[in-house]
Amino acid sequence: MSEQTETGALRLENVTKIFGQGSNQVRAVDDVSLTIQSGEFVTLLGPSGCGKTTTLRLIAGFEFPTSGRLLLDEKDIANVPPNLRPMAMVFQSYALFPHLNVFENVAYGLRLRKMSEAEIKEAVNIVLHMMNLVGLERRNPNQLSGGQQQRVALARAMVMKPKLLLFDEPLSNLDAKLRTQMRIEIRRLQQRMGITSVYVTHDQMEAMSLSDRVVVMNHGKIEQVGTPEEIYQRPATMFVADFIGRANFVETDVLALDGRLAIVDVYGQKVELACSPEIRVGQKAYAMIRPEAINLSSRTSDYMADVKTAVYLGNSVEYEVEIEQNLLKVVDYDPTPGVMFREGSFVSMTFDPERSYLLPK
Amino acid sequence: MQSLSLNRSLREYRRLASDWTLLVGLVVVVVFLAVAIVWPLLKILGVGFSADALALYRKYFSSPVYLRIMWNTVELGLVVGAVGTLLGFLFAYVQVRLDVPLKKFMNLMALLPIISPPFAVATAAIVLFGRGGLITYQLFGIRNNLYGFRGLVLVLSLSLFTVAYLNLKGMMEALDPALDEAATNLGANRWAVFRTVTLPMLIPGIAGSFLLLFVEAIADLANPLVLGGDFTVLASRVYIAISGEYDTLAGAVLSLILLVPSLTVYLVQRYWVSRKSFISVTGKPSGRYQSIRNPLVRWGLFAVVMLISLLILMLYGTVVVGAFTKLFGINFEFTLANFEFVIMGLGSQAMGDTSAMSAISTPIAGLLGMVIAWLVVRKSFAGRAVLDFVAMLGIAVPGTVLGIGYLLAFNAPLKIGNNVLLPALAGGTALAGGWIAIILAYVVRSVPAGLRAGVASLQQIDPAIEEASVSLGADSSVTFRKITLPLIRPAFFTGLVYSFARAMTSLSAVIFLATPEAKIMTAQILNEVDAGRFGNAFAYCVILIGLVLAVIGLLYVVVGTSNGVERDLGRAR
Numbered sequence: 001m002s003e004q005t006e007t008g009a010l011r012l013e014n015v016t017k018i019f020g021q022g023s024n025q026v027r028a029v030d031d032v033s034l035t036i037q038s039g040e041f042v043t044l045l046g047p048s049g050c051g052k053t054t055t056l057r058l059i060a061g062f063e064f065p066t067s068g069r070l071l072l073d074e075k076d077i078a079n080v081p082p083n084l085r086p087m088a089m090v091f092q093s094y095a096l097f098p099h100l101n102v103f104e105n106v107a108y109g110l111r112l113r114k115m116s117e118a119e120i121k122e123a124v125n126i127v128l129h130m131m132n133l134v135g136l137e138r139r140n141p142n143q144l145s146g147g148q149q150q151r152v153a154l155a156r157a158m159v160m161k162p163k164l165l166l167f168d169e170p171l172s173n174l175d176a177k178l179r180t181q182m183r184i185e186i187r188r189l190q191q192r193m194g195i196t197s198v199y200v201t202h203d204q205m206e207a208m209s210l211s212d213r214v215v216v217m218n219h220g221k222i223e224q225v226g227t228p229e230e231i232y233q234r235p236a237t238m239f240v241a242d243f244i245g246r247a248n249f250v251e252t253d254v255l256a257l258d259g260r261l262a263i264v265d266v267y268g269q270k271v272e273l274a275c276s277p278e279i280r281v282g283q284k285a286y287a288m289i290r291p292e293a294i295n296l297s298s299r300t301s302d303y304m305a306d307v308k309t310a311v312y313l314g315n316s317v318e319y320e321v322e323i324e325q326n327l328l329k330v331v332d333y334d335p336t337p338g339v340m341f342r343e344g345s346f347v348s349m350t351f352d353p354e355r356s357y358l359l360p361k
Numbered sequence: 362m363q364s365l366s367l368n369r370s371l372r373e374y375r376r377l378a379s380d381w382t383l384l385v386g387l388v389v390v391v392v393f394l395a396v397a398i399v400w401p402l403l404k405i406l407g408v409g410f411s412a413d414a415l416a417l418y419r420k421y422f423s424s425p426v427y428l429r430i431m432w433n434t435v436e437l438g439l440v441v442g443a444v445g446t447l448l449g450f451l452f453a454y455v456q457v458r459l460d461v462p463l464k465k466f467m468n469l470m471a472l473l474p475i476i477s478p479p480f481a482v483a484t485a486a487i488v489l490f491g492r493g494g495l496i497t498y499q500l501f502g503i504r505n506n507l508y509g510f511r512g513l514v515l516v517l518s519l520s521l522f523t524v525a526y527l528n529l530k531g532m533m534e535a536l537d538p539a540l541d542e543a544a545t546n547l548g549a550n551r552w553a554v555f556r557t558v559t560l561p562m563l564i565p566g567i568a569g570s571f572l573l574l575f576v577e578a579i580a581d582l583a584n585p586l587v588l589g590g591d592f593t594v595l596a597s598r599v600y601i602a603i604s605g606e607y608d609t610l611a612g613a614v615l616s617l618i619l620l621v622p623s624l625t626v627y628l629v630q631r632y633w634v635s636r637k638s639f640i641s642v643t644g645k646p647s648g649r650y651q652s653i654r655n656p657l658v659r660w661g662l663f664a665v666v667m668l669i670s671l672l673i674l675m676l677y678g679t680v681v682v683g684a685f686t687k688l689f690g691i692n693f694e695f696t697l698a699n700f701e702f703v704i705m706g707l708g709s710q711a712m713g714d715t716s717a718m719s720a721i722s723t724p725i726a727g728l729l730g731m732v733i734a735w736l737v738v739r740k741s742f743a744g745r746a747v748l749d750f751v752a753m754l755g756i757a758v759p760g761t762v763l764g765i766g767y768l769l770a771f772n773a774p775l776k777i778g779n780n781v782l783l784p785a786l787a788g789g790t791a792l793a794g795g796w797i798a799i800i801l802a803y804v805v806r807s808v809p810a811g812l813r814a815g816v817a818s819l820q821q822i823d824p825a826i827e828e829a830s831v832s833l834g835a836d837s838s839v840t841f842r843k844i845t846l847p848l849i850r851p852a853f854f855t856g857l858v859y860s861f862a863r864a865m866t867s868l869s870a871v872i873f874l875a876t877p878e879a880k881i882m883t884a885q886i887l888n889e890v891d892a893g894r895f896g897n898a899f900a901y902c903v904i905l906i907g908l909v910l911a912v913i914g915l916l917y918v919v920v921g922t923s924n925g926v927e928r929d930l931g932r933a934r
Contacts, residue, residue, distance in 0.1 A: 062828055081380060082831045089832040095825035099847045108843075109833030153829075160833060 007073050008163035008196035010036040010059065015068035017054055028054040029065075030220035036198065038073075041190055043199045043207040046217035047243070052200045053168060055217070059198060060166050061085050072163065088157035089166040092173065094149045096141040102128070102152050103137040109160045127159040130189070147178045151185075158189065165190070167199040171206060183209055204244050208232070216240045234274065234357055241288045241359065248294075248328045249286040251361070257281050262358050266351075267303055267324055275358035284361045291331040293355035296321070296341060301348035307341045323349065382838030383740070386732050393729065394751045396783075397801045401766025402758065408610060408769060409617040417614045434579050434594040435622065437513060441578035442571040444518040449525025449570055450563075451666050457533040460652035461663045463670075470670040471526045473677060474519070475859075476909045478866045479583030480886045481902040483516045484895055485679040487588070488689045490515075495690040508590030516584050519673060521577050525570035532566040551655065565634055572630035576623050580759030582869035583883070587890050595619040596869065599761045603873055609768065616762040627757040683899035699900035708901060711880035716908060718796060718879065719864035722803035723912075726860040729804065730811020731853055735845055737812075738819040739827065749812070756809040760869025763802065768873050771798045787874045794878025799871050803864040810863065811856025818852035819845075854920045861916070862909050 017029040029051045036042050044052035057063045059070065061082030070078050077085060088109070096105050103124060110120045128134055131151045141149055150170060157165060167186075171179045187210050190197050201207055207214045208228040216223045216231060216239075224236035235241035238249065255270065256263040262275040266287055279285055296305075296319065305321035305328070317340055319330040330349075341347050408414060421427040452471045456464055474482075490497045490507050497505040507515075536559065544554045585597040593601075595615055602612040653659050683689040687696050702708055737749045755763075771786035785791040787798035826848070830840040846853065868883040875881045882905060889898040 060828075060832060062831075081836070082828075083834050083836050087832065089829065091825040091829055093823050093825050095823060095829040097826060097830070097844055108830070108835075112834045112839065156829075156833065166832075 007038055009038040009073055010034075010164060010196065010198070011069075011071040011074075012055075012059075013069040013071065015055070015058060015065045015070065017051075017058060017063060018066045027220050029058065031068075032217075032220075032222055034215060034222065034225065036196060038196050039194045041187070041197045041199065041210060041212045043201060043211040043214045044217055045201060045204060045207040045214050045243075046223075047202060050217040051220035052202075052217050054220075056089075056166055056168055056198060056200045059164070060087055060089050085164075086162055087164040087166055088160045088162040089168065090153050090157050090170045092169040094141075094153040094170075094173075096149055096152055096156075098141055101138050101140055102133060102144070105141065105152055106156045106159050108156065123159055127155045130158070131155040146174055147182065150174060150182060154186070154189070158193065158195075161193075162195065165195045165197040167197065167201075169201055170199075172201075172203070179206075186210065208244075216243060218243075233355070234276070235288065235359070236276065238286065238288075238359055241357070246291050246329055246331075248289045248291065248326075249359075250289060250326065250328075252285055252287050252358075254279055254281050254283050254285050254358070264358060269302060271353045273353050273356050273358040276360055278360045279358055286359045286361060287356055288359055289328070289351050289356045291318075291329040292333055293352045294328065294330045295350045295352070296330060296332065296347045297350070298341075299348045301350065303349040305347055305349045307343055307345050307347055310341055310343050312340060321347065321349065380837045382836060386838070387736060390729065390733055390736065390748065393804075394748070397805045398751055398754050398758075401763065401770040402754070404769040405613050405616060405620075405762065405766045408613040411610075413610055414614050417611060418618075421614070421618070430593050430595060430598050431618065433510075433592055434596070434619070437510070437517070437594055438575040438579040438622070438626075440510075440514050441517045441521065442575040444514060445522040445574040445578075446525045446567055446571045448518055448522040448669065449527075449529050450567065451662065451669075452522070452526045453530035453533055455662050455666045456530055458653060459659055459662060461659065463667065467666055467670045470673045471523055473673060474521070474523045476862050476866070476906055476913075477520065477677070478886065478902050478905040479581075479868050479883055480587060480890055480898060481680050481906075482520050482676050483512075483584050483588045484890055484898050484902075485676040485683070486512065486516050488683065488895060489675070489679055493690065499690065506590075508588055509592040512588045512590075513584055513592065516588055517578050517581060519669075519676070520584070521574050521581075524573050524577070528570045528573075529563065529566050532563055536562055551653065569630050569634045572626050572634060576627050576630070576757070576759075579619065580623060580761070580869065582761055582872070583887070586887060596759060596761045599765065600872070603765065603768070609765070612765050613769065616759070616765050619759055620762050623759050623762075624757055631753070631757075680899050680902050683895060684903040686896065689895060689899070696896075699896040700904070702897050703900045703904055708882075708885055708897070711882045711885040712901075712904065712908075714796075714878075714880045715865060715882040718800050719803060719861055720912075722800045722807065722864050723857055723860045725800075726804040726807035726864075727811055727853060727857040730808045730856045730860075731815045731846065731849060732841075733808065734812050734815025734819055734849075734852075735841060738816055739824065739845075749816075752812055753809050755805040755807075760806065760867065760871075763805065763870045764873040767798050767802055767870075788876060791876065795874060795876035796879050798874050799879055799881070802870045802874060803860075803867065806867055806870055807856075807860035807863045810859040811852070814852040814855040814859075815849055818849040822848050850920065854916060857916050857920060858913050861912050865905055865909050 012032055012034045015029055015032045016027065019026045019028050032051075032055060034042075044055055046052050054063060058065055061077070061080065065078060069076055072085070097108065100108065106124045106127060107120050110123060115123075125134075128137065131154060133148065133151055133155060136144065136148065136152075141152070144152065150173075153170070170186075171182055174182060183206060199207075199210060211228060213225060213227055214231050215225050218239050224231055224240045226234075226236075231240055232244050235244060235247075241247040241249075250266055252264040252266055254262050254264055254275075257275075257279065258272075260274055260277070261272050262279050262285070263270055263272055264285065264287060273287060275285070296307075303323060305323040307319055307321050308327065309318075309320045311318045315333070317332045317335045319332070319341065321328050321330055328349075449471075452467060455461065456468060487494070487507060489495050490505055490512075492498065492504055492506060494505060494507070497503045540558055540562070541554050544558045549557060579594070580596060582596045582600060585592070585594045586600065589597055595618060599612050599615045599619065602608045602615060679689065684699055685695055685697070686692065687694045687698075703712060733748065733752050737745055767787055771783075771791070772788040774781045774785045775783040786801070787795050791798065822845075827840050827844055830844045831837075835843065866883065868881075868887070871881055872884050872887075875884050882901060886898050886901045889895070889901065
């Protein structure tokens with residue numbers, strides 16, 4: 001594809017960022033190492049305060065690491081000021097220049113490069129066209145809708161043809177419908193341009209749908225790096241399992257191990273589960289069972305549970321059932337019309353071992 | 362740990378330094394503050410703590426005469442602080458909470474003192490209410506002695522209450538009406554709501570206004586000079602020591618004594634009271650206040666504020682009428698002789714010099730204020746708070762004190778061995794006829810207003826906007842010029858307007874620095890008032906007000922927008 005596919009590889013080596021001094025110190029980013037391939041779309045995902053935004057700002061150069069190295073195409077950029085880094089950032093608040101119109105906002109960075117008026121006009125028009133902003137050139141930012149402002153912000157970054165595109169929760173100020181639409185648009189553009197992208201969000205849907213790989217962060221550390229399937233199906237930690245989607249954890253004993261498969265005891269039944277590499281025989285472990293992997297029926301079986309709550313949501317029914325003093329979340333995504341278990345009923349429960357995973361305690 | 366944090370601040374500076382335009386800005390600011398504020402203050406401290414000085418302290422603090430002067434100063438500050446704050450509160454309350462006619466007029470009268478030259482109100486008060494005053498004597502036959510404490514309280518309160526007015530008005534506008542509604546809903550009547558909700562919420566604003574007025578009142582020189590009579594305060598005593606007795610040592614010692622209460626109260630105001638504020642200015646209050654319907658309260662307050670507004674109008678009216686009459690109060694014959702004196706005659710040089718020096722200092726002060734605000738709000742480096750603090754000293758330190766500091770620091774060339782490091786900037790033999798010292802003083806006195814307006818304005822602007830500019834390849838100076846400055850233009854405008862008005866009307870900081878080549882209008886007004894030539898003094902005042910208004914108009918055309926000038930000025934003080 002274009003030349004950008006060969007550049008824009010980013011590596012973070014043991015990057016740490018400490019804010020404050022003395023007893024007020026906060027380790028916002030704690031020994032983070034990460035390699036991002038050129039052309040890759042990587043999402044930093046985690047709860048607020050997990051260090052994802054700080055990591056992004058370190059990459060952009062708005063913060064400087066307390067220790068560690070930042071390498072872009074194998075060149076150390078730790079001391080390069082942010083305006084000289086070949087990156088462009090899309091901000092949560094859009095950060096459009098309120099005193100400049102749409103055209104001038106997009107042209108801003110090109111003007112700084114001292115390009116000719118004709119070149120600027122051409123480049124801006126191409127991007128505006130691509131972003132569906134034709135006709136709005138003379139509008140001021142405050143005359144645009146939220147979605148339009150977001151697209152201008154994106155256009156302003158794209159027009160720079162950066163080696164690296166940085167996104168700081170760019171969709172969090174949009175309503176749900178627009179968010180889905182923009183998500184698709186961003187992914188499409190990124191694929192077409194092949195620009196390496198780092199995207200920060202706390203929204204797992206966004207992370208799953210946009211990314212080649214997801215980096216789950218918590219307390220300044222990386223919990224797991226993997227494709228959306230990996231982090232959902234084989235979470236490295238309980239935190240990841242709980243943060244990505246919803247999960248039930250059932251404490252078990254590890255009876256035997258066969259490569260990456262473990263035989264465990266779940267409520268008195270022996271089942272075979274895929275397991276984390278840290279699992280050892282004889283240890284306690286947690287079986288992670290996704291709510292949608294559990295099936296309820298009115299037959300009698302070895303697993304019998306009490307229905308504690310039942311909530312009808314239209315396309316699904318959500319239950320909480322009690323088994324051996326444990327409350328389990330259950331989702332039935334394809335409820336048979338008219339069939340819904342009532343609160344207080346006694347039901348048989350099965351779960352799909354293929355869609356479950358064993359985590360160390 | 363210590364070395365780690367030292368290491369970190371070193372790295373912060375290295376990073377600032379890597380952006381060389383930013384470094385240049387920082388260096389310019391630091392050098393300016395060092396030369397124009399720190400150095401003169403150190404000079405005063407040096408003289409004020411010399412062995413000779415210590416004997417003087419002993420003398421002053423055991424002499425009933427000097428103890429009286431110190432008490433006079435504090436008493437004046439306390440009473441003007443209280444009266445001025447009350448006036449400001451009444452004007453603000455009527456403006457924000459009452460539905461009465463002529464509110465625009467009352468607002469204008471409250472703002473008038475901003476552009477008023479010193480002596481205008483005092484002189485007008487003398488010819489209206491003094492011993493032979495038009496109203497007191499010719500109308501009522503009273504031989505009123507205006508000179509002294511009472512006259513000073515009247516004139517100072519009327520000239521200074523604008524600060525309290527703007528402060529409290531801003532706070533009252535930011536109060537959420539829902540609080541009043543909640544209290545009413547819980548069973549409180551109007552008076553109870555005022556007593557238990559409104560007033561407590563405004564306490565920080567009231568305390569802050571009181572303290573600011575205290576500082577301004579004890580620093581004031583112009584009014585005690587013409588109205589003080591035998592009521593001497595520290596500021597006027599310093600003036601006498603320098604201008605009458607040529608005793609720089611006594612002047613320095615007395616100014617240090619004046620500096621102590623000024624600086625203490627200013628610091629309390631700035632770092633303690635202002636932090637106690639319950640009101641966030643950012644949130645837009647929902648709903649609207651119900652205006653007060655009790656006719657007694659409504660029309661009673663209206664009458665009081667209206668009367669005071671009319672008094673202010675009358676005082677300034679007297680200035681204008683007095684400028685065109687032969688001898689106000691005795692011979693009302695129309696004449697242009699007073700203006701001839703100022704424009705064509707002896708006064709023309711002072712007018713030209715002062716305008717030129719003010720015009721030079723205005724853009725410098727305006728830009729410096731914005732640059733310092735930007736450094737303080739947006740850049741992180743150790744010493745940020747110190748930078749802010751030192752810049753604010755320009756207003757916290759009384760003008761007379763600063764003036765003496767300038768005398769001590771700049772009257773002789775600064776030498777190391779036989780090499781002249783800095784030629785004399787003030788006095789008759791100075792470089793450029795002494796213009797530089799006066800311009801420096803004007804800038805120092807004006808920077809704080811622009812700085813506060815700039816800080817307030819920057820705090821409202823999402824830092825991501827500037828980061829976006831940097832991320833698109835702009836360095837700090839491009840970002841400042843192309844993004845920051847246009848966005849804080851209203852604050853910049855405020856800074857410029859205030860700088861020019863302040864420079865044109867300032868007296869205390871520059872009166873010791875005037876030279877035959879650098880004449881100051883306000884000092885000339887003082888001469889005319891002293892000599893009893895009130896007509897000339899009034900003409901000077903009218904021209905001064907005219908020049909200030911003309912320049913504000915010009916700035917409005919050039920820089921554009923006056924949005925929020927009033928509000929920013931309120932914060933700026």
